[in-house]
Amino acid sequence: MIKVYINDKPYDVVEGITIMQAAAMAGYKIPSLCYHPRLSIYGGCRVCIVEVEGVKNFAASCSYPIKDGMKIRTNTEAVRKARKEIVELILDNHPQDCNICKRNGICELQNLAREVGVEERMFAGERKRYDKDDASPCVENNQEKCVLCGRCVRMCAEIQKIRAIDFVNRGIKTRVSPAFDMSFKDSVCSCCGQCITVCPTAALTEKDYIKETFEVLNDKSKIKVAQIAPSVRAAIGEFFGLKPGKNWEKETAASLKKLGFDYVFDTQFSADLTIVEEASEFLDRLKGNGALPMITSCSSAWMKAMEQFYSDLIPNVSTCRSPMSMLSSIIKTYFAKKINVDPKNIASVAFMCCVAKKYEAAREELLIDGMRTTDYSLTTRELGRMLKSSGINLPDIKGEEFDSPLGQSSGAATIFGVTGGVMEAALRTAYELATGKTLIDIEMTQARGFEGVKEGKIDVDGTEVRFAVVHGLGNAAKILDVVRKDKNKYHFIEIMACPGGCIGGGGQPYTAVNGQTFDINLLKLRAQALYDSDKSKIIRKSHENPDIKKLYDEFLGTPLGEKAHKLLHTHYKPHFPKGI
Amino acid sequence: MPAMSVSEKFKKVFLDDKYSVGQERVALRNVGLIDPENIYDYIYNARGYQALAEVLTDMKPEDVVEAVKKSGLRGRGGAGFPTGMKWEFTAKEKSLEKYVVCNADEGDPGAFMDRSAIEGDPHSILEGMLIGGYAVGAQKGIVYIRAEYPLAVERLEKAFCAARKEGFLGENILGSDFSFDVEIRLGAGAFVCGEETALINSIEGKRGMPRPRPPFPASNGVFGKPTLVNNVETWANIGAIFLDGADSFAALGTEKSKGTKVFALAGKINNTGLFEVPMGTTLKEIVYEIGGGIPNGKKLKSVQTGGPSGGCLTEKFLETKIDYESLAAAGSIMGSGGMIVIDEDSCMVNIAKYFLEFTKSESCGKCVPCREGTTRIYETLTRITEGQGEEGDIEKLELLGEIIKKSSLCGLGQSAPNPLLSSIKNFRKEYEEHIYLKRCRAKVCEKLVDYVINDNCVGCGACRRVCPATAIDGTVKAKHYIYSAKCIKCARCFKTCKFNAVVKETGLPE
Incomplete structure (x- = not known):
């Protein structure tokens, strides 16, 4: 313990922390912009400056380590003035279009300007002008709004280890871009959208399909079908200012009906379907028909990254489509036939926690008879904006059940949204399919939790099945390097591209201020909402879902069968964008 | 060989040269006197590697650090941090791997001190680095040099090869336990890479942007290892300290600034070029004796010292002794040793604009005050020189300048407003004439x-x-x-x- 003086009062603090951390303990929240607790220290925005006695210039509190006896002043007139001036300098080079901006009201720069008391702009000089890069189906890059805090760059390089973006040019001309001035579309970007979640402004945003979706909703000739992913319901409440940790399943279903969808189905239904297929595939591979370890394929950003960086592992990746694509396939075949409508007249809209699902929806490998199965994939944020603009206040809505026949799901499907959930769900089913016995202890703690790499094993009738669960593409890289060296270490690996799994997806609502979007406590709360729902369900194993059984009986035949192969499975091919 | 001080030797060779008046050569002691591509010339005619031999045989690393501390040598890159202390910090770090870096990314326009030192005497730099490496316990040296100096790079490479062949580089140097090798890294032309943390990033293959300090390179430098970064001129001084003794080095200069300093004199002056003088020489001696005065009988208006981020001093500072403290007190900096003489035909607002144009384009873009602030200063100065100045501009510029100075991340930003602030301080009337009377006294601004x-x-x-x-x-x-x-x-x-x-x-x- 050492003693520091913050604003003339002594505090005992532990050694090795920064001024910002010490000040927080003393009850002073120092404003900041480029700082993010889970990324490396950058020290670029200079908003968090403080005065330190004996130090000539202001010290950036995010990076400056405390020393015994240090005298720190966080709120002197000079510091306040400088902070305000610095934020003004940022604003001088920022478009003044807050009221038409996607981040209006939930923008960190707006909040910061208010916090430091900006009242006027100092210099009316040149403002940066760049064309928007909106060619990618997932990420839009609007560099005019970029404040160059570098969080996206650090996120992509440090957490996801993709390094798709970096700073280019110097001085006032600096901007964030993929290599070689490429569009995001042509770059190595995995489309995970994590850069969007840490962006303080609207410089990086998801490609928005709200307008198109409203057009569809107003098209009388179409049958409008919606589906929502498990983690959307665990986070959508936050968009309406509600505390995280509650499952808004029924309210969301009802809200979508109010938006004008004719049928609202549940991606959790197809999560059960995925598990039945994937568990069967795994057991098949375990018998020697295919490469091991088998790696999950539900995460679209992981799919893109895999085709680019790990194409040698294509034989190891499950051929199962993601739950979204499986449900879309079923909607446009089985369901279309059931309601006797030409699938071309069905508009299938998916509401996902994911940005990369937009890319997946457009993958040509997923076309069925030349037809796109998911017409639009929207994020939780876009859903929130659609509801707000339609005057639908989620917390006031009386909940409704999902529509039949693609609306019922097991508890296993619910936990798909959390890291480890797919593994847990798959093993619940694989165990019972392989052994014919009932699995008693179905909550697999080995797969739960938020460590980057989780390992575990389960005994399946005398065979030890070793599995690993990773979330975040950076962690995936760690485990895949192991796999490349030793194919026998694991049998089954779950990879989710986003930290925390889908609940931490790139399309989830922004929260509060100062980068808490990528906060472990928030992820835990969202996860709890899903685990609680699993617990409250009577059916907790995918293969016990009666509607799934019915679907196989009426339409698909058997798991891994011919029809399943055509509609529920896919294939991959290597991609080498410039820069790999 | 007969003991003749290098300066004596220098004077003997350049006896009739008007440049030699008042000069004292320490850092550039061999430049122009030996064949830089011949290691034997360095060894036999310039007591080459003698200092290294003495250090390796007779001195413990801590004694070496002590000697450098005693010499009073301070960083010649500009900030003037005591070199011995820097060495001590690095030496005290416990690490199996340490680096010694020579900062040869000389970027100031018109400055070529480092270039001359390397091109004329590469072995002295290497010898300095070897001594430094031994003192701090490093095994690896890196010379970070700008690619725009091809001859310097070539001579360094030749010097390294020759030294390796002669056993001054590599394993067990001169039969001691000390092993050390050096490699060259080329800079890609970014001014900011002369800042030590940006330079380290660049060495690591990252974008040349400064890192927040602390942690300082002494504890967390190249690839996270303790690293000693010194400027070319600093390294060039090391050999002299051990050849002639720390005391004789400390005998030169002022109380707090020891030794000599190399300057590049340019602008409206009769004798332009490089010169090396003891610390404490006055600006007047430099301008009127070594520099030979202003051409065409014009009046001196200002001397800008310290490169693009230095300050503009007026005639009243002519008696200022050149050392780190006096220059700082006068509102300028030592910098790496640029010195530009400005006569009455120059407009100070325009001069400030010129320097800000340089710093704004060389800002790395990382921190807000430097990136945005220097551009706003440049824009405002442009406006003023075009007759669009407004009441309040000077005050705004002063405020912004102070904030950039106090809150920027690295030395580039912290010193970028110097030309502006010092010219406002010393030539406020000229700014006011530009803004209120729309008149440019020097007749430089076309619109005024x-x-x-x-x-x-x-x-x-x-x-x-x-x-x-x-x-x-x-x-x-x-x-x-x-x-x-x-x-x-x-x-x-x-x-x-x-x-x-x-x-x-x-x-x-x-």
């Missing part, structure tokens, strides 16, 4: 003068024809006339006239 035609006019009509505003009237072979109300001050008439008949007038009292 009146154009008139004098009796030199032969009536050729060339000015009349180029005037885009039809502001010039006159008949052939008769004196022409400019209607000032119509004149848009494009200066085309001024540039066109071959008879010096179009002149600029300000109407300002002398």
Whole structure:
């Protein structure tokens, strides 16, 4: 313990922390912009400056380590003035279009300007002008709004280890871009959208399909079908200012009906379907028909990254489509036939926690008879904006059940949204399919939790099945390097591209201020909402879902069968964008 | 060999050279005297590697650090941090791997001190680094040099090869336990890479952007290892300290700034070029003795020291002794040793604008004050020089300048406003004339003068024809006339006239 003086009062603090951390303990929240607790220290925005006695210039509190006896002043007139001036300098080079901006009201720069008391702009000089890069189906890059805090760059390089973006040019001309001035579309970007979640402004945003979706909703000739992913319901409440940790399943279903969808189905239904297929595939591979370890394929950003960086592992990746694509396939075949409508007249809209699902929806490998199965994939944020603009206040809505026949799901499907959930769900089913016995202890703690790499094993009738669960593409890289060296270490690996799994997806609502979007406590709360729902369900194993059984009986035949192969499975091919 | 001080030797060779007046050569002791591509010339004629041999055989690393501390040598890169302390910090770090870096990313426009030192005497730099490596316990040296210095790079490479062959580099140097090797990293032309943390990032293959300090390179440098970064000139001084003793080095200079300093003299001065003088030499001696005064009998207006981020000093500072403290007190910096002499024909607002244009384009773009602030200063100065200055501009500039200085991440930003702030401080009247009277005393700012035609006019009509505003009237072979109300001050008439008949007038009292 050492003693520091913050604003003339002594505090005992532990050694090795920064001024910002010490000040927080003393009850002073120092404003900041480029700082993010889970990324490396950058020290670029200079908003968090403080005065330190004996130090000539202001010290950036995010990076400056405390020393015994240090005298720190966080709120002197000079510091306040400088902070305000610095934020003004940022604003001088920022478009003044807050009221038409996607981040209006939930923008960190707006909040910061208010916090430091900006009242006027100092210099009316040149403002940066760049064309928007909106060619990618997932990420839009609007560099005019970029404040160059570098969080996206650090996120992509440090957490996801993709390094798709970096700073280019110097001085006032600096901007964030993929290599070689490429569009995001042509770059190595995995489309995970994590850069969007840490962006303080609207410089990086998801490609928005709200307008198109409203057009569809107003098209009388179409049958409008919606589906929502498990983690959307665990986070959508936050968009309406509600505390995280509650499952808004029924309210969301009802809200979508109010938006004008004719049928609202549940991606959790197809999560059960995925598990039945994937568990069967795994057991098949375990018998020697295919490469091991088998790696999950539900995460679209992981799919893109895999085709680019790990194409040698294509034989190891499950051929199962993601739950979204499986449900879309079923909607446009089985369901279309059931309601006797030409699938071309069905508009299938998916509401996902994911940005990369937009890319997946457009993958040509997923076309069925030349037809796109998911017409639009929207994020939780876009859903929130659609509801707000339609005057639908989620917390006031009386909940409704999902529509039949693609609306019922097991508890296993619910936990798909959390890291480890797919593994847990798959093993619940694989165990019972392989052994014919009932699995008693179905909550697999080995797969739960938020460590980057989780390992575990389960005994399946005398065979030890070793599995690993990773979330975040950076962690995936760690485990895949192991796999490349030793194919026998694991049998089954779950990879989710986003930290925390889908609940931490790139399309989830922004929260509060100062980068808490990528906060472990928030992820835990969202996860709890899903685990609680699993617990409250009577059916907790995918293969016990009666509607799934019915679907196989009426339409698909058997798991891994011919029809399943055509509609529920896919294939991959290597991609080498410039820069790999 | 007979003991002759290097300066004596230098004077003997360049006896008749007017440059040698008042000069004392320590860092550049061998430049011009030995063949830089011949290691034997260095060894036999310049006591080469003798210091290294003595250090390796007779001295413990801590004694070496102590000697450097005793010499009073301070960083010649600009900030003037005591070199011995820097060595001590690095030496005290516990790590199996340490680095020694030579910062040869000389980027100041018009500065070529480091270039001359390397091109003329590469072995001295290497010897300095070897001694430094031994003192701090490093096994690896890196010379970070700008790619725009191909000859310097070539000579360094040759020097390294020769030294390796002679056993001054590599395993168990001169039969001691000390092993050390050096490699060269080329800079890609970013000024900011001369800042030590940006330089380290660049060495690591990252974008050349500074890192927040602390942690300092002494504890967390190249690839996270303790790293000693010194400037070329600092390294060049090391050998001299051990050859002639720390005391004899400390005998030169002022109380707090020991030794000599190399400067690059440029601008409106008769003798331009490099010179090395003891610390404590006055600006007057430099300008009027070594520099030989101002050409064409013009009056001295200002001396800008310290490169693009130094300050502009006036005549009243001529008696200032050149050392780190005095220059800082006068509102400028030592910098890496650029010195630009400005005469009465130069406009100080324009000079400030020129330097800000440089720093704004060389800002790495990482921190807000430097990236955004320098651009805003540049824009405001441009406005002022074009006659668009407004009341309050000076105050705004002063405020912004102070904030950039105090809150920027690295030395580039922290010193970028110096030319602005010092010129406002010393030449405030000129700023006010620009803003309120719309007049440029030095007649440099085209929009802030009146154009008139004098009796030199032969009536050729060339000015009349180029005037885009039809502001010039006159008949052939008769004196022409400019209607000032119509004149848009494009200066085309001024540039066109071959008879010096179009002149600029300000109407300002002398």
